[in-house]
Amino acid sequence: MARLVRSVSFALVAAIVPVLAAVSAGEIPESERRSDYHLMSPQTRAMQDDETANPGTLWVLDGEALWEQKAGSAQRSCADCHQDARQSMKGVAARYPAFDAARGRPVDLEQRINICRAEKQKAPELAPESKELVALTTYVATQSRGMPIAIATEGMEKFIAAGRELFERRSGQLNLSCSQCHDDNWGRLLAGNVVPQAHPVGYPLYRLEWQGVGSLQRRLRNCMIGLRAEPYAYGSPENVALELYLMYRARGLPMETPAVRP
Amino acid sequence: MAAGSAVAPLLTVRPAGATPDTMAAAIRSVIGEASVREGRVKVDLPALVENGNTVSMTVAVDSPMTEADHVKAIFIFNEKNPQPNVANFHLTPRSGKARVAARIRLADSQQVVAIAQLSDGSFWSGSVDVVVTLAACTETLN
Amino acid sequence: MARALINIPRAAKRGDVIEIKALISHPMETGYRHDETGKGIPRDIINRFVCLYNGVEVFRADLFPAISANPFLSFHTVATESGVIALAWTGDDGETYTQLANITVE
Numbered sequence: 001m002a003r004l005v006r007s008v009s010f011a012l013v014a015a016i017v018p019v020l021a022a023v024s025a026g027e028i029p030e031s032e033r034r035s036d037y038h039l040m041s042p043q044t045r046a047m048q049d050d051e052t053a054n055p056g057t058l059w060v061l062d063g064e065a066l067w068e069q070k071a072g073s074a075q076r077s078c079a080d081c082h083q084d085a086r087q088s089m090k091g092v093a094a095r096y097p098a099f100d101a102a103r104g105r106p107v108d109l110e111q112r113i114n115i116c117r118a119e120k121q122k123a124p125e126l127a128p129e130s131k132e133l134v135a136l137t138t139y140v141a142t143q144s145r146g147m148p149i150a151i152a153t154e155g156m157e158k159f160i161a162a163g164r165e166l167f168e169r170r171s172g173q174l175n176l177s178c179s180q181c182h183d184d185n186w187g188r189l190l191a192g193n194v195v196p197q198a199h200p201v202g203y204p205l206y207r208l209e210w211q212g213v214g215s216l217q218r219r220l221r222n223c224m225i226g227l228r229a230e231p232y233a234y235g236s237p238e239n240v241a242l243e244l245y246l247m248y249r250a251r252g253l254p255m256e257t258p259a260v261r262p
Numbered sequence: 263m264a265a266g267s268a269v270a271p272l273l274t275v276r277p278a279g280a281t282p283d284t285m286a287a288a289i290r291s292v293i294g295e296a297s298v299r300e301g302r303v304k305v306d307l308p309a310l311v312e313n314g315n316t317v318s319m320t321v322a323v324d325s326p327m328t329e330a331d332h333v334k335a336i337f338i339f340n341e342k343n344p345q346p347n348v349a350n351f352h353l354t355p356r357s358g359k360a361r362v363a364a365r366i367r368l369a370d371s372q373q374v375v376a377i378a379q380l381s382d383g384s385f386w387s388g389s390v391d392v393v394v395t396l397a398a399c400t401e402t403l404n
Numbered sequence: 405m406a407r408a409l410i411n412i413p414r415a416a417k418r419g420d421v422i423e424i425k426a427l428i429s430h431p432m433e434t435g436y437r438h439d440e441t442g443k444g445i446p447r448d449i450i451n452r453f454v455c456l457y458n459g460v461e462v463f464r465a466d467l468f469p470a471i472s473a474n475p476f477l478s479f480h481t482v483a484t485e486s487g488v489i490a491l492a493w494t495g496d497d498g499e500t501y502t503q504l505a506n507i508t509v510e
Contacts, residue, residue, distance in 0.1 A: 040312065041308055041312050043308060043318035044312055044318070046318070047318065050425075052409055052410070052411035052425050052427065053411075053425055053427060053476060053478075055427060055429075055474040055476070057409055057427070058407045058409060058427065058428075058429040058474060061407055061409070062407055062429075191395045191396065192310055192311070192312075192393065192394070192395030192396075193312065193395070193397060208312065208313035208315055208316035209313050209315055209397045210315075211315050211316060211431070211432075211472060211473035211474065212473065212474075262312035262313040262397065315472060315473075316472040316473075317472070320478075340470060343469075343470050344434070344436050344469075345468055345469060345470065347466075347468040347470065348468055348470040348471065349465055349466060349467050349468060349470070349471060350465065350466040351463070351464075351465050351479070352463065352464040352465070352466075353463060353479075354461070354462055354463070356457065356460070356462045356481055356482050356484065357462060357463060357479065357480055357481055357482070358421030358422075358480045358481055358482040359421050359480040361479070361480060362465075362477070362478065362479045363476070363477070363478035363479075364465075364471060364475070364476060364477055364478075365471070365472040365474075365475070365476045366470050366471060366472060367434075367469070367470050367471070367472050368470075
C-alpha cells in the first residue's frame with residue numbers, strides 16, 4: 001500500500017514538474033541555446049554592435065525624450081516617478097512579461113507602460129506599435145541590455161504552459177507550429193534566411209524587413225501571417241502567453257535591446 | 263486588426279525600364295563617351311543578402327587621395343531596382359580615404375556596379391553579383 | 405521630427421584620416437509603393453547629404469530611393485584644423501536639417 005501511494009504521488013509530481021523543469025522532446029537543449037545574433041551575417045552583427053550605426057538607437061533617443069515629457073491630466077512624466085531610467089528600469093525588461101496581481105494575469109512591458117499612462121499619468125493609452133509606445137518600450141528595455149533574461153515563474157505556471165501549448169500547436173494553411181521550425185529546424189535555411197532559435201533577447205528591435213523598430217508581438221503576428229494563419233490581436237492573452245513562454249524559453253540569455261535582425 | 267499601424271505591402275509591380283539596359287544608359291549618362299576600366303574599385307556586398315530592404319554596402323577605391331591624384335566621385339548603379347541609380351558620392355582631396363559605406367535596397371538578385379571618376383579624368387569600375395530572396399516571414403497586411 | 409545620430413571624433417591629430425558616421429531617421433519613401441486601396445504612396449526621400457568642415461565642403465552624397473530607410477552614411481575626412489563639422493541632410497521638400505559637431509585638432 002505504501003509503495004502504491006509513493007508511486008501515485010510521484011506520478012503527480014512527475015506530471016507537474018515537467019511543465020517547468022524538464023526539457024520536452026522538441027525543446028533545444030540548454031547547451032545549444034544561443035541568441036540568434038550568432039546566426040546573422042557579420043555586417044548585420046556590426047550594425048547591432050555599433051551604437052552609432054544601430055538604427056534602433058534612434059528609437060532609444062526618442063524614448064528618452066518621451067520619458068521626460070509630462071503627459072495626461074496628471075501632467076506627470078515617467079521621470080517624475082521613476083527618475084533616472086538608467087537606475088530605475090535596470091533589469092525590468094529582463095523579467096517581463098510579469099504577473100499583474102490586480103489583473104490576475106501576466107502583462108508585457110507595452111501593457112505595463114500603458115497601465116502607468118492610464119492610471120498614474122491619467123493619459124490615454126498609446127496605440128499598439130505607435131512610434132511613441134515602441135520608442136518608450138525600447139528605451140526601458142535597453143536599460144536591461146547585457147542582463148540575463150529571468151522571468152519569475154512562481155504563480156505563472158499555467159500561463160507559461162498556455163504559451164508553450166500555442167508554441168507547439170500547428171496552425172494556418174501551412175499547418176506548421178512554431179516549434180517545428182524554431183526547435184526542430186533552427187540553423188537550417190528557409191528560402192534565403194537562416195531559421196533562428198527565436199529567442200526574443202533584443203525586443204523591441206530593428207528589423208531590416210520593417211526598416212524600423214517593432215515589438216515582439218508585431219514579429220509574432222508576422223510569423224503567423226507567414227503561416228497563413230489569423231494572427232492574434234495586439235495585447236491578446238494568446239500573444240502575451242506566447243511572449244511569456246518565449247522569454248521563459250530564453251531564460252539566462254542576455255538582453256540585446258535594441259537588437260538588429262533580418 | 264489593430265489600427266494605427268497599417269503597413270503598405272513592400273512588394274509592388276516593377277515599372278517597365280528596370281533592366282540591365284537602363285543601367286547601361288545611366289552609366290553612359292555619367293561617363294559620356296569615356297571608356298571604363300575594371301579595377302581599383304571594390305564593392306563589398308554579401309553574396310547572399312539577408313534582407314533586400316537593408317543591405318550594408320561598402321565601396322572603396324584604391325587611391326592616394328592627394329591633390330594630384332584623387333577620386334572625385336563614386337557612382338553606384340544597380341540592374342533591377344525600378345531606378346538604376348543608388349547614390350553618387352562626391353569626394354575631395356580632403357577625404358583622406360576613398361571609402362564610403364551606406365545601406366541600400368535591392369529589389370531582386372542583380373549586379374551592383376560602382377564607377378569611380380578620378381582627378382585625371384579616367385573612370386574605373388568594380389561590381390558584385392548578389393542574390394536577394396524575399397524574407398521568410400513578410401508582413402503583407404498588418 | 406528628424407532624429408540624427410552622428411559619430412565624429414572629438415579630437416584628432418593634424419593629418420589623421422577620421423571616419424564620420426551619420427544616421428538619421430527617415431522613411432525614405434520610394435514612390436513605388438501602394439497602399440491597400442491601390443493608391444500610390446508619393447516619393448519622399450532625403451536626396452542630398454553634405455559635410456562641411458569649417459564651411460568647406462569635404463563630402464557630398466546624392467541619394468536615391470534605393471537608399472534604405474533611416475539612411476546611414478560612413479565616410480572619411482582629413483583632420484586639418486579645429487573647428488566645426490556640419491552635417492546637412494536635404495529632403496525632397498527642400499527642407500534641410502543640420503547637425504554640428506566640434507572637433508579639436510592639434
